[in-house]
Amino acid sequence: MIFIQGLWLFIALASLSGFSVILPVPWGAVFFFHLIWIQIVRTHNRKLVFKALTVYILSILAGLWSHSTHITHLKASDTSFHMLFQNGPSIDGNLLKAKVFLPEKKERLVLQYTIPSQMKKAELQRTIRPGTECIAEGKLSEPEKNRNENLFNYKFYLEEENIHWTFKAGSLDFCKQGKTGMAEKIEALREKGMEQVQKTFIPATVPYAEALLFGDSSNFDDQQYAMFQRLGVVHLLAISGLQVNILAYGLFFILIRLGFTRESSRAVLLLILPIYAIICGSNPPVVRAVFMSMLLLGSKKNMLSGLDALSISFLVCMFYNPCLLFNIGFQLSFLVSLSILLSSRTILARQSNALVNMMKISLVSQVVSLPILMYSFFQISVISLLTNLIFVPFYSFLLTPLILINFVLSLICDVKGLTMILHPLFFLLSNLLTILIKAEEIIAEQFNQKWAVLVTGKPCVFLLLGLFACVFLFYILWEKGYKLWKAGIPFLVLMTGFILFQTFNPFGEVTFIDIGQGDSILIKLPFNRGIYLIDTGGEVSFEQENWEKRLHQFHVGNDILIPYLKSKGIRKIDKLILTHSDQDHIGAARELMKEIGIQTLYISPNAWRKPLMYQTVKAAVHERIPIERIKAGYSWKNASGFFLIVSPLTDVYEGNNSSLVLYAAFGGETWLFTGDLEKKGEERLLKAYNIQANILKAGHHGSRTASSEKFIEQIKPKLAVISAGKNNRFGHPHQEVLDTLNSHHVLILRTDQMGAVHYRFFQNHGTFSVEFP
Known part of the structure; x- marks a missing residue:
C-alpha cells in the first residue's frame, strides 16, 4: 500500500495545509503549512x-462546510428554552454552569444560573444528570471578544x-429525566x-482520583493548581496518552493471562477504549491516544506504524471538527507525540539505558512544547525538565494504578458490603499523596515563582x-550527533533576541x-527606561454563606492583570503606584507581588492606616519590596519623560x-492621572x-463627584x-460628566x-487605539 511506513504523515500535513486556507489562521502560518x-x-x-x-x-471543502454550519438560529429576544443536559453540570458554590442542547432549536448554548438557596442547590445536585431536561427562563447574550489584548x-x-450564546437563567425548573442515548448513558x-x-x-485524595480516573480537575483549589503550573507538571492532572497506553497494554496483558486469545483480547479493547474516552471527558489527548491504540490494535500484521496511526488520528479529528486545530491540548498532544515518534528511530534508539531514554x-x-507555551501562556517553566523526570514516573506508574485499584476494589466491596477492608489501601494512597505533595511544595518553595518561570511575552x-523552525533544526542537529548545547544555539539565539527586544523595545x-x-x-517607556503601574484593580467581595462560596473565584489579578503584563514580557515593575486604599484600585496588588517583581511601592501619606492598604503594605514587606510614602512635589525624570506627583498636598489621609x-x-503628550480625586481635591x-x-x-471612573466644569476648563x-x-x-460614567x-x-x-x-508611541509621536473600535 502507498500509505504504509510513514507516508500517512504527508497526507495529514497536506490536509493541515488545506484546512488552514479556510480556518482563521494567519497567512504566515498558511504559507508555512504549505511548504x-x-x-x-x-x-x-x-x-x-x-x-x-x-x-x-x-x-478545503470540509472547512467550508464546517464554516457554513457554524451559525445560530437564536435571537436575543428569546427568553425561554426547553434544554437538555448532555453532560452533568458544574456546580461551584451558588453558580451552576453547563453547555446544554436545545432540542427544538438543534443548537447548544452555555447556561449560567445563580442558585438562590441551599435547598435549590441540593435539589439540582440530586436531579440533574446527563439526559435531564429542564425549562429555563432568562436572558441571552453574545459572548464578548477580548476586552484586553492577548488574553x-x-x-x-x-x-x-x-x-x-450564553444564557443567564433567572429560573431553572421542571427538571425531569428524558430519553437517553448511549452517549448520555x-x-x-x-x-x-x-x-x-x-x-x-x-x-484529600478525591481531586487526584477524579482527575486521573475521569479527567476532571475542577476540584483542585486555585493555589494548588498554580503550584503545578509553576512546576511545569500541570499536565499530570489530566489523563494523558501515556496513561491510556498503560491502561490498554495492562488490560491486554490481564486478558491474555485470563485465557483470552490475542484476537479476542483486541476485540474487547476495541469495545472498551471508546467508552473509556467518553468516561474520561473526551478531551483531545485522550481521544488521540484512544484512536491511535484502536488503529494499532485493529491493523492486520502490524501494517500500520505508530506514525501512521498518529497521522490517521489527526485526519479523523480534523474532519470531525476542524476547529480542534485551535485547542491547546490538541496541539500539544499531537506535536509531542509526533516528535517522540520521529525521534524513536534515531535519537532515542542510540541508548538502551531506560533512565537516559526517559530524560531524552x-x-x-x-x-517541542516551548513555542506553544510561549504563545498561549507567555511563560515557560525553567524547572519543568527536572520536575517531569521526578514526578511523571510516580504519577504514571505508581499513583494512577494505585488509584485505579482502589476504585475498582471500592466498587466490588461496596456491592458485598466489605468497604471496611479498604481502609489500609486508602491509608496507603493518602500517605503516598502526602509525600508527593510535600515534595512538590518543597521544590516550589526552593524555586520562587518569580524565577521558577521565564516570562517571555x-x-x-x-x-x-521561526521558533518551530529552530526546534526542527535542533532535532536535525541532535540526530546528526551535535552536542545538545550546540544543537540548541539557533533556538536560544532567536528566543533571547525576542526577549531582549521585548525588554528594550524602542x-x-x-x-x-x-x-x-x-x-x-500601565506605562511602558521605550528602551526599558521605566515600567510603571498605576493601581491594580480588584474585585469587590460580599459576605456569603458557606454553601454559596465558590472554589474557583474570579480574581482581577490572576485572571486579567498578571496575564496581560506577562503577555507584554513584563517580569519587573519599576514603580507600583497605589493611588489610595479602595478595593477597586489596590485589591489585586497582593496577587501581583507574588508573580511580578516590584522595585518600589508608592503610597500616599497615612494610607496604610486603612485595613486593605495595611494588608497590602504588610505583603510588600514580606516580599521585601521597598515602600515610599510620597505626596505633591515628588518627581523623577529620564530620557523618555518627566513625572511629577501633584496631589495630595498634606499628610492627612x-x-x-x-x-x-x-x-x-512623555510620548509627545502631557498626561494627568487622577485616581479617584473628587471635586474638593481638584480645587x-x-x-x-x-x-x-x-x-x-x-477622576473616580466618571462619577459626578469629580471632573468639575472648572477643573476641565x-x-x-x-x-x-x-x-x-x-x-x-x-x-459610571455619569451623564453630567459626559x-x-x-x-x-x-x-x-x-x-x-x-x-x-492603548497609546503606542515612538519618540514624540503616537496614536490611540481601543479593543472595540
Whole structure:
C-alpha cells in the first residue's frame, strides 16, 4: 500500500495545509503549512501526490462546510428554552454552569444560573444528570471578544464548539429525566463513578482520583493548581496518552493471562477504549491516544506504524471538527507525540539505558512544547525538565494504578458490603499523596515563582514559526550527533533576541487596562527606561454563606492583570503606584507581588492606616519590596519623560481626595492621572498648580463627584479616558460628566464601551487605539 511506513504523515500535513486556507489562521502560518508540498513533490511518487492533493481539496471543502454550519438560529429576544443536559453540570458554590442542547432549536448554548438557596442547590445536585431536561427562563447574550489584548478569547473558544450564546437563567425548573442515548448513558456512568470517588476516597485524595480516573480537575483549589503550573507538571492532572497506553497494554496483558486469545483480547479493547474516552471527558489527548491504540490494535500484521496511526488520528479529528486545530491540548498532544515518534528511530534508539531514554523523551517533549507555551501562556517553566523526570514516573506508574485499584476494589466491596477492608489501601494512597505533595511544595518553595518561570511575552506569528523552525533544526542537529548545547544555539539565539527586544523595545506604550470597575494603568517607556503601574484593580467581595462560596473565584489579578503584563514580557515593575486604599484600585496588588517583581511601592501619606492598604503594605514587606510614602512635589525624570506627583498636598489621609495624582510629559503628550480625586481635591490641585494636560484620566471612573466644569476648563484636555466596568452598578460614567467633557470638545474613550485603551508611541509621536473600535 502507498500509505504504509510513514507516508500517512504527508497526507495529514497536506490536509493541515488545506484546512488552514479556510480556518482563521494567519497567512504566515498558511504559507508555512504549505511548504510540506515541496517535500511531497520531491518524493516523485505520483500516487502519493495525487492522494495528497485529493485530501487537500477535501479538507478545503470540509472547512467550508464546517464554516457554513457554524451559525445560530437564536435571537436575543428569546427568553425561554426547553434544554437538555448532555453532560452533568458544574456546580461551584451558588453558580451552576453547563453547555446544554436545545432540542427544538438543534443548537447548544452555555447556561449560567445563580442558585438562590441551599435547598435549590441540593435539589439540582440530586436531579440533574446527563439526559435531564429542564425549562429555563432568562436572558441571552453574545459572548464578548477580548476586552484586553492577548488574553483568553472566550467568544472564539465557544465558536470553536459552534456555541454562539450564553444564557443567564433567572429560573431553572421542571427538571425531569428524558430519553437517553448511549452517549448520555456513558456520561451518567462517569457521574456515578465520580460520586463513588467522593463517597469512598479520603477527601484529600478525591481531586487526584477524579482527575486521573475521569479527567476532571475542577476540584483542585486555585493555589494548588498554580503550584503545578509553576512546576511545569500541570499536565499530570489530566489523563494523558501515556496513561491510556498503560491502561490498554495492562488490560491486554490481564486478558491474555485470563485465557483470552490475542484476537479476542483486541476485540474487547476495541469495545472498551471508546467508552473509556467518553468516561474520561473526551478531551483531545485522550481521544488521540484512544484512536491511535484502536488503529494499532485493529491493523492486520502490524501494517500500520505508530506514525501512521498518529497521522490517521489527526485526519479523523480534523474532519470531525476542524476547529480542534485551535485547542491547546490538541496541539500539544499531537506535536509531542509526533516528535517522540520521529525521534524513536534515531535519537532515542542510540541508548538502551531506560533512565537516559526517559530524560531524552522528557527533553524532546519539553522543547517541542516551548513555542506553544510561549504563545498561549507567555511563560515557560525553567524547572519543568527536572520536575517531569521526578514526578511523571510516580504519577504514571505508581499513583494512577494505585488509584485505579482502589476504585475498582471500592466498587466490588461496596456491592458485598466489605468497604471496611479498604481502609489500609486508602491509608496507603493518602500517605503516598502526602509525600508527593510535600515534595512538590518543597521544590516550589526552593524555586520562587518569580524565577521558577521565564516570562517571555507573546511572540508574533512569524516569530512563532521561526521558533518551530529552530526546534526542527535542533532535532536535525541532535540526530546528526551535535552536542545538545550546540544543537540548541539557533533556538536560544532567536528566543533571547525576542526577549531582549521585548525588554528594550524602542516603542513605548500606555494601556488603560480594562479590569472592570476599577483602575489599572500601565506605562511602558521605550528602551526599558521605566515600567510603571498605576493601581491594580480588584474585585469587590460580599459576605456569603458557606454553601454559596465558590472554589474557583474570579480574581482581577490572576485572571486579567498578571496575564496581560506577562503577555507584554513584563517580569519587573519599576514603580507600583497605589493611588489610595479602595478595593477597586489596590485589591489585586497582593496577587501581583507574588508573580511580578516590584522595585518600589508608592503610597500616599497615612494610607496604610486603612485595613486593605495595611494588608497590602504588610505583603510588600514580606516580599521585601521597598515602600515610599510620597505626596505633591515628588518627581523623577529620564530620557523618555518627566513625572511629577501633584496631589495630595498634606499628610492627612482623606480617602479619594488623598489619591496620588501623577502629572507626566512623555510620548509627545502631557498626561494627568487622577485616581479617584473628587471635586474638593481638584480645587486644591488647581490652587497649588497651574497645569494643563492633553490627556486626562477622568477622576473616580466618571462619577459626578469629580471632573468639575472648572477643573476641565483649566486643565484643557483634548482627550479623556474613563475607566469603568461594563454595566457597573454605580452608573459610571455619569451623564453630567459626559456633558461637561462634550461641551469642552473633549474626545472621550471609555473602557466600559471600548475595552482597553492603548497609546503606542515612538519618540514624540503616537496614536490611540481601543479593543472595540
